Amino acid sequence: MTAILDPRDRLIVALDVPDVASAGAMIERLGDxxxxxxxxxxxxxxxxxxxxxxxxxxxxxxxxxxxMHDIGNTVAKGVESVAKLGATFLTVHAYPQTMQxxxxxxxxxDLRILAVTVLTSYDNEDLKAAGYQxxxxxxxxxxxxxxxxxxxxxxxxxxxxxxxxxKLIKPEMVLVxxxxxxxxxxxxxxxxxxxxxxxxxxxSDYLVVGRPxxxxxxxxAAAEAIVAxxxxxx
Ligand SMILES: O=C(O)c1cc(=O)[nH]c(=O)n1[C@@H]1O[C@H](COP(=O)(O)O)[C@@H](O)[C@H]1O
Numbered sequence: 001m002t003a004i005l006d007p008r009d010r011l012i013v014a015l016d017v018p019d020v021a022s023a024g025a026m027i028e029r030l031g032d033x034x035x036x037x038x039x040x041x042x043x044x045x046x047x048x049x050x051x052x053x054x055x056x057x058x059x060x061x062x063x064x065x066x067x068m069h070d071i072g073n074t075v076a077k078g079v080e081s082v083a084k085l086g087a088t089f090l091t092v093h094a095y096p097q098t099m100q101x102x103x104x105x106x107x108x109x110d111l112r113i114l115a116v117t118v119l120t121s122y123d124n125e126d127l128k129a130a131g132y133q134x135x136x137x138x139x140x141x142x143x144x145x146x147x148x149x150x151x152x153x154x155x156x157x158x159x160x161x162x163x164x165x166x167k168l169i170k171p172e173m174v175l176v177x178x179x180x181x182x183x184x185x186x187x188x189x190x191x192x193x194x195x196x197x198x199x200x201x202x203x204s205d206y207l208v209v210g211r212p213x214x215x216x217x218x219x220x221a222a223a224e225a226i227v228a229x230x231x232x233x234x
Contacts, residue, residue, distance in 0.1 A: 014210030
């Protein structure tokens, strides 16, 4: 999977901004440095979903990060709706019923389903508090195996798990890793993080980066620096 990707196309910028106008301004500033955007809760719930089509028509790729999780019928219908928006990726939480419904509903469309294994803001203590007996590493592995068996296209995990998963899953499955921080950058609420170079070396196909780019004085320079780091590590 990674062999055919240009380093620039492996950076996905999370458009975590409050409204469509801010998104437009950020896209303008980033210009040609970014080819792949993610639209999640903040922008999506603020009227940003039509941007998926707009960006796709402008030649960009879009990751609809809606992290679906509901009864199977509702997930399937939601996936069918998102498939019409022109997104490349859509996230669902890695629960078997949810993944099965999403995998079936996306068949025949260009939309690829990513299963979110364990959120990168979670550590073993957080999982315990949420009632899980497995730690991060084991739960990510279990969910990755279930996702593969159910025909899911890719996984969202932290770069910390990418190395193990790369050995475990078939090469066609993509590994998409948030929890990426250039050296010295503020970690914020992320708990399982790596630098861009280390994430690529570990086996990530795509890096998702938000705040280190959005909050930079020069977001375009910050994006270019990450692309350069990806290129150097490839
Ligand atoms: O699905 C995601 O994209 C996601 C999964 C996950 O486990 N952790 C995670 O941070 N994300 C998203 O990745 C982005 C990371 O943003 P920053 O922490 O600002 O770089 C956010 O938009 C999160 O919603």
